[in-house]
Amino acid sequence: MTTTEERPAYSAPKLAFLRNAWRGLTSMRTALVLLFLLALAALPGALLPQRTLNAPKTEAYITAHGWWGALLDRAQFFEVYGSVWFSAIYLLLMISLVGCLTPRSFEYVKSMRAKPVLTPRNLARMPHYTRFVTERTPDEVFADSRKRLGRWRIAQHDDSLSAEKGYLRETGNLVFHFGMLGLIVFFALGKMFGYDGQVIVQANGKDQFCNSGIYAYDAFNAGLRVDGTQLNPFCVRVNDFTAKYTDIGQPIQYSANVEYQTADDLSTWKPYRLEVNSPLRTGGERLYLLGYGYSPTFTVTYPDGTSRTQTIQWRPVNEQTKLSEGATKFDPPGITDPAVRRTKQLAITGLLAPTAFLHGNVLTSARPELDKPAVAIDVLRGDIGTDNGKGQSIFEVDQSLINDGRLKKVARKNLEVGQDVVLDDGTKIRFDGARPWVSLQVSHDPTQGYVLVCAIAMLLGLGASLLVKRRRVWVRATPGGEGEAGTVVEVAGLARTDQAGYGEEFTRITRELGKGT
């Protein structure tokens, strides 16, 4: 099936080059090589840390490997799936696929209308063959064959009949390849128009998270065509969070009761029980429960009697015991001069244990539940750096401020709930307890449904194309020659792909034909 061969010979060399390049690109061998390349190119992503999955680990890896790490970084080995070379292979494969699917579709349409091939002269040479003599006339044999081969496609010739079955194989094959093409395209589109973002929300029933823009998130991964201005608005608040554990502290269930509002109905809060395997699906977004931690509450009472209370999330340093670390930062009230204020700001840093366990004076956590919370804190006073315009982590104080002596440690203490520590200037810091927070993820992928449809098409197509056999049967019936009364019937069979398993079907067919009615 090559129409290109009929091209006039005077086509310019450039055209010939293009044509050859196209033919080369769309040949099956090229697809094979591209497939291998894709697998090979995907491999570093499994072996090296990836920035999209774990940014801090990636940076640590690069630093630890010197020039080699830097080189790999330059060559995009830490963002394999967004790299130029991975995309190039992906794109070439897609072109190759389009190139080979187009002619195959035409061929398919043609072959679906084609009659079964002519009967070969020498049937005895076929992989399956039998011959018998019957009383019936050739016409009766053919009529009987037609009946037996009910669902086969049949062509009658002078002294023979050819039949073919298993066209579903080609259909399946085409469905599979088109499914794959669709999957690749929709996957890429989803990457362009989708986004996901993570945010921590206190499980106190008050704080709201609203999907109003990128700024509302702690982290946000936008697709190429997402600028964050047109997110579907919806809001959630988290009423409570519960975790269940086994005796040895292995988690078995997380759930959070949330309430949400969507854009189409801003007056009601609808409840939903969010669990690990059951995200909340609003119109276009999904909301996931990713994890949880605790926020300690501290009350600072200043010498003048005013007090400030804050509940800020700390992050787990040990996922099994939920021993957490963090920094809760306070601005002194009533001081307007920024220079003075920057000598009196406070930061409370250290460890929070939900179920305290003391090794001498060292605080650890025995279990992840909030049974006996306690903190081991350092209180720092001075400039906490919130005025200098530099962004800083909510979980840490800026170490450079301590190194510069602008932030000094003024107390260190272990506190249980209700206990306090009094600073040299009379300021009192009380630990009031802790509450859970949950980390939520909002995901938006407009094409994932189409990807699923394509994947299912691939699977069904694959099944048909691998398990259906394309097979042929020929029946030749001729009046017997010398010495043979009746009709000589020859039956032959050929499976066009893998022969295995066809033998049994063939035997059955011939047995039935031999018996007659």
Next chain:
Amino acid sequence: MPINETLSQYSDWSYTTAAAIYVLALVFFLIEQSFGAKGRAAAERAKQKVLVGAGGPAVTETPGVITTPPQTGRAERIGRMGAALLVLGALLHLTAIVLRGLATHRAPWGNMYEYGMATMFVAVVTWLVVIKKFPVRHLSGFMLLPVVILMFVNGTMLYTIAAPVQPALQSYWLVIHVSAAILSSGAFLVPGVASVLYLFKTANDKNPAKFPKFGPKLPDADVLDRIAYRTTIICFPIFTFGVLCGAVWAEAAWGRFWGWDPKETVAFIAWVIYAAYLHSRATAGWRGTRAAVINVIGFSATVFNLFFVNLVTAGLHSYAGVG
């Protein structure tokens, strides 16, 4: 619900016994493999003698020569005993899996030990089906060798006490996705081994000086190729189904259906390699040896995915719970 320690203990005993029986069966099969072929060669010689003598008058007087080919009988019997042992081992193996499930009140493939146990069971059962359809029982030793090694590694280094699974695994997708993965990766062992043997056989066919002892004992390259192909075309759609279910599950549990997690990546790589294998069998110049090599690479990727990715890399799949 609490773990039933007694049942879990019985499960461990069944596992160990099954492994021991496999070792015994392995020995039987190796005996069959080494002496069986010799016996067959001897039988061949005996037959020739009879044929040579056929012209002479002696034949009619000694018809007994044909009916008692020396040694074949004994090797054959040992092989059949090996097969019986294999069935017995598989039954105990199944018992171990079922007891583990009863002990934990969940699908018994929630951590790597259980996963390995179920995978090896599938491998053995697939092989039992193959030897029912193809005359390759004497090759069972080559199949059992990796099974025994993997069962040993699994039962010692990867052993985990029975426990419930963590929240992300508490889903009916655990049953669907993981059992598809177990079915396909267990059964992929068969084409993997068949393709390795195919490479030995074709090397020997091309140059009889290579593997002169081993090559002639193997069945026709054609038979090995057929075993590899027919198992692969059944495994591959199951594997595809498993990956697809994994993606559906990941969408519910992790917030995206595909995120190039190491396990996902290597599954993709293995999938592509098997797709390449199927293509190579339809590409002129790639059939035969090259296809077999690709199939072996595909199986290596499967094993790599099971061990390396679970134990070395830190991805979302790493809650395999290796204790």
